[in-house]
Amino acid sequence: MDKVTVKICSGTSCFVMGAAQIQALEFTPPADIADKIEIVEVRCMNLCKDIKTKYNKGPFVMVNDELIEEATFEKVVTKIREIIKAQEG
């Protein structure tokens, strides 16, 4: 089975707004998903450039093809579990 790709934006605004904390997935992922994910640190995906206050929706994380706005560690893990469940189901 393919690993779930987790792209964490490390543009300045995403990083400051909390992407830095989501990088915890690299170090201490929950045991059930630890070997099923691949973490990629990406540069600014330009999702914040649309309108001036768009950063309010940051930090952005892509889990496979799905974009998570205002991402938190919990939100990302929930999405990963959902995808893994669908793949296995």
Added chain:
Amino acid sequence: MLIPKNNANQMRTRILIKIAESYFADKFKNADRIPLELRPKEQQPSRCCIYKDRAVLKYRCMSSLGFSPEEETDELKSLAQYGEEALQRTKPEKAQLCVIDIACSACIKAQYMVTNACRGCFARPCQMNCPKEAISFVNGRAHIDPDKCVNCGKCHEVCPYHSIIRIPVPCEEACPVGAITKDEFGKEHINHDTCISCGKCLQSCPFGAIVERSQMVDVLKLLNETDKKIVAMLAPAIIGQFPGDIGNVVGALKKVGFSDVIEVAVGADITTQKEAAEFLEKMEKGEKLMTTSCCPAYFRAAQVHIPEIQPYVSHTKTPMYYTAELVKKEHPDCVAVFVGPCLAKRAEAEYDPNVDYVLTFEELGAMFVATGINIDECEPAEFTTVSYAQGRQFPLTGGVSGAVASIIGDKAEVKAERIDGLTKENIRLLKRYGSKGCENNMLEVMCCEGGCISGPGCIALPKKASRAVEAYVAQGDDLNNKK
């Protein structure tokens, strides 16, 4: 699972960004909209209702503008008014941690509690082991008499069903010096005379009820409304705090308006040399022990709370002190702004005439976001003075003592011990070392566990940051080779 920043802390970053934006937009004229923007009507409240959420946010905005919620005299005073006053300040407010009383959940007093898991067993080890006869059996279950209980925890240890739990008060638990306590209504208050400004309470409160006065607005004003030369002094823990290369970060600082950027690692090199010389002198004189002095929270704790260890604290000044001295020597009229991971540095700066303002990495990050700066795209710039490997390793636990020992070399025997994190337990240990002696002769004390990279003003994960710092140390030259 260690996620050092909880939601409450991340909200703090958002507030700082909003405040910085509001400064640029209209000098806070519409700042009173910030709590509404952060908690719009359609969102689920995190406290009892959105109105309370917003009320708490207003206090947090106040602190981001540099005011302490404790000083509020008129509840109707608007954020716009606070903003206007903030812009009239000519020097920073006194550093101060403070509890937002309406946000404090007044957690129940730390205690042991018997849960449903109690089987009311025949052996009753809880009752047998309780030294105060505080446990009786009511309706077939253990009951702790709060008037007799001394919180020793024996019952909790011996229960075969793990039915007795300890309910802590997170801020009181985290405060190493007992400076935060409850009033008669159960709300927490910080004693400003005994507080060492370490920020552990702020990091640990699950309700985000603890704030400190920010100096961000003061610096924003200086950067944008004056022609003064403003110098940023970057603490060595900066490495790894932002995406991109350190050169880009320096470039980004120039873009927000700093005229010069200097590494505090340069001052740390000076601290290393002086502290090594001091150690040698002390050992020659027959002294038994020296502790480091660069952690301001520890330095203050030793002064106020650990008189036993006070005589052994090194007299060498901190990296910030030496860096600021260099900066002010070269540009006497400049404004020197220290940027670091530390809240206690704000208190230290009050006693250092060469340091004008102190920012955290978080506040700097908020300034970058509000000005739309992407560090990756900033023209790389270099530090004016280059630091050595020794000074660069200061933000990691073991770094300071390692650096000092590397300069001492074989001139004396260094037996270093690390006190990694100032906890209640470690304070007791330091007291013992001070009064009864210690088998080692050098103690490195770091208030934040892991070193400055875990400081309350950090953005990056400590693990990730420490890797970046290690790589930067490896690139540096050995201070022993300095000509």
